[in-house]
Amino acid sequence: MALIEISNLNKSYGSKLVLNDLSLNLEAGRIVGLLGPNGCGKSTLLKILAGLISAYDGAVLLDGHKPDIHTRAIVSYLPERTYLSGWMRPVDAFDYFGDFYGDFDRVKAEDMLRFFNLDQKQQIKTMSKGMKEKLQLILVMARRARVYLLDEPMGGVDPAARSAILDAVLKNYQDDALMVLATHLIYDVEKIFDEAVLLGFGQLVMQGETDQLRQQYGKSIDEIFREVFRCSVSW
Amino acid sequence: MSYEFDNHAPIYLQLIELFNQKIVNGSWTAGDRVASVRELALEFGVNPNTVQRALAEMEREGMMYTERTSGRFITQDQQLISDTRQQLAEEKIDQFINQMQGLGLGRDELKQLIDRKWGKNNGADRNQ
Amino acid sequence: MFGKLVKHEFRATRRIVPFVWLGTIVMAVLNLITGRIGIDWLFATSLIFLVILAVAQIILTYAVIITRYYRSLYSDEGHLTHTLPVRPSRVLASKTLVSFAWMISSVVMALVVVVVIATTIGSKNGYTLSQMYQEFRAAFAFTDGQMALVIGLFVVYVIYALLLQLAQIFFAISFGSQAVFHKLSIAAPIIFYLVFNFALEMIMLVATIFLPIGVEMQLDANGMPDSFSLVARGMFDLIRNPEQPQVVFGLGGIILSVFAMAGLFYGSYLLIKKHTSLR
Structure with missing residues (x-):
């Protein structure tokens, strides 16, 4: 049984269909790149898996459960937005995560804070966008979760910080966990994926092992992606 | 990285x-x-x-x-290691020769060029 | 988990109001001292500030409660709140408990200020606090036991009124933050609060007049309250027939509002559980 099983998933906002009969299985022990143009449903899919959106049609199972309070305990979700209160400092955020998530490893979080050169006592409202993103990544990666859902983890940071973030992701990733990383910065990240899922217009366009796709097409995942979605304009 | x-x-x-x-x-x-x-x-x-x-x-x-x-x-298995070295070297040289031929260099010209360059770069190329 | 929710709810709301309380207490002490030793300009100034602070701390308490509820559930922070491995009912219960604690504390603080002002101004005019109590009691010809009942009823009423208001505030924010109303932004919760509040008041008024349940008060010869009894009549009788010697207080509105409060809390719970309303 796959760790995440999605079948015939439909989700619309008003008259706009965001996920269109999507079926997808994702196995434990993998780092999956969830790739697609903006507005193709990546964020919506992650929100459904995280238990943030409960109104949808179709079946979604994580470890055999519908998204609910049980799955939230095993899912570590990083949204695009800053979800911490401005008055909090990293120490307060650690207290918060430590209290609500049994799998939160505070020592690891403090290590990562040093690694990213962040100050334990700096208030979040005085942090730059990049610092906030790093702090949230720390919180999410310091959990020993079974499923990690990262939505554009490198959206607002400079290229130097991107590789530091990738390092942090690889370093703290558990071998038996499933990591789903949604991004549009494919070229920078694709070497850490072992599986790529291409979403377009709410549908599964392509799913495969990255090295196999490279061999088959003789191209990078980034190029395959561009090619697929160049064609898709004329759909 | x-x-x-x-x-x-x-x-x-x-x-x-x-x-x-x-x-x-x-x-x-x-x-x-x-x-x-x-x-x-x-x-x-x-x-x-x-x-x-x-x-x-x-x-x-x-x-x-x-x-x-x-x-x-x-x-x-030293034999296997040296075979592998040989094989890797041959692959690289094949590529190299192909590229040089692409530039229109002949065998003698290439040999001379290699001899001249080898002296200059020697020592730097081992530890790369 | 409930204890942890309460703890973090408290942490998130404790940053402003306690400092205002501290200021209020300092000002109250200053007022008491200057009133006693007779520095009139400082007494007058501290009195004005005391009144301002007493009002400000209540307004601030409401502001903190409202912004905390809105932000933690319906701003970007909702991404965290709604992905915690806790039941939505616990989330709502923790917010209700902590918000109520702040509200009741700010009301108590306001009462303390009233008592302080009554003491200082009273002493200027030669009254003590216990004299004022005795005069109030005599005015209605209450016994000490009846006064205790009146005070008890007042406390119950304040608690109830605060809870009812909290239920309305929470529901108005939750309802007004639904995706359909995103265009209205923060105007939506405010409009809905006013609309729901008006509707509830109207319904309560109608129920108070027409629902056949009430407390009847018999008056004695001096027009003072004599005895109370529960009757199966609303206030409608009184309106038809204002000359009768008893006064009836309709209970229909209050009884109905209990159901309304339960409904509002339940509605907020359902909306939190559904949480499809993040921007």
């Missing part, structure tokens, strides 16, 4: 080439224990499963072997 991989080709093949290179030039010593998948993945900034696949492939080719309790080791 100082290693640049070519995203156009399978990364596990590039890892195999890189690891073989380290074995044949001696920076990974014959008979030594290989670092864990996790460490290698971090060092080269790639997916652990990709590293695992490269190492499994190298085991199949005999460049590495696994001892059930103590882990994965580099082969002590």
Whole structure:
């Protein structure tokens, strides 16, 4: 049984269909790149898996459960937005995560804070966008979760910080966990994926092992992606 | 993450080439224990499963072997190592010759050029 | 988990109001001292500030409660709140408990200020606090036991009124933050609060007049309250027939509002559980 099983998933906002009969299985022990143009449903899919959106049609199972309070305990979700209160400092955020998530490893979080050169006592409202993103990544990666859902983890940071973030992701990733990383910065990240899922217009366009796709097409995942979605304009 | 991989080709093949290179030039010593998948993945900034696949492939080719309790080791078969070195060198030279021919260089011209350059670059090219 | 929710709810709301309380207490002490030793300009100034602070701390308490509820559930922070491995009912209960604690504390603080002002101004005019109590009691011809009942009823009423208001505030924010109303932004919760509040008041008024349940108060010869009894009549009788010697207080509105409060809390719970309303 796959760790995440999605079948015939439909989700619309008003008259706009965001996920269109999507079926997808994702196995434990993998780092999956969830790739697609903006507005193709990546964020919506992650929100459904995280238990943030409960109104949808179709079946979604994580470890055999519908998204609910049980799955939230095993899912570590990083949204695009800053979800911490401005008055909090990293120490307060650690207290918060430590209290609500049994799998939160505070020592690891403090290590990562040093690694990213962040100050334990700096208030979040005085942090730059990049610092906030790093702090949230720390919180999410310091959990020993079974499923990690990262939505554009490198959206607002400079290229130097991107590789530091990738390092942090690889370093703290558990071998038996499933990591789903949604991004549009494919070229920078694709070497850490072992599986790529291409979403377009709410549908599964392509799913495969990255090295196999490279061999088959003789191209990078980034190029395959561009090619697929160049064609898709004329759909 | 100082290693640049070519995203156009399978990364596990590039890892195999890189690891073989380290074995044949001696920076990974014959008979030594290989670092864990996790460490290698971090060092080269790639997916652990990709590293695992490269190492499994190298085991199949005999460049590495696994001892059930103590882990994965580099082969002590010097013959295999030197064959691999030979093979890697031949592949590179084939590519090189192809490229030089593409520039219109003949065999003698190329030999002269190599002799002249070799003196200048010597010492710098060993430890690369 | 409930205890942890309460703890973090408290942490998130404790940053402003306690400091205002501290200021209020300092000002109250200053007022008492200057009133006693007779520095009139400082007494007058501290009195003005005391009144301002007493009002400000209540307004601030409401502001803190409202912004905390809105932000933690319906701003970007909702991404965290709604992905915690806790039941939505616990989330709502923790917010209700902590918000109520702040509200009741700010009301108590306001009462303390009233008592302080009554003491200082009273002493200027030669009254003590206990004299004022005795005069109030005599005015209605209450016994001490009846006064205790009146005070008890007042406390119950304050608690109830605060809870009812909290239920309305929470529901108005939850309802007004639904995706359909995103265009209205923060105007939506405010409009809905006013609309729901008006509707509830109207319904309560109608129920008070027409629902046949009430407390009847018999008056004695001096027009003072004599005895109370529960009757199966609303206030409608009184309106038809204002000359009768008893006064009836309709209970229909209050009884109905209990159901309304339960409904509002339940509605907020359902909306939190559904949480499809993040921007």
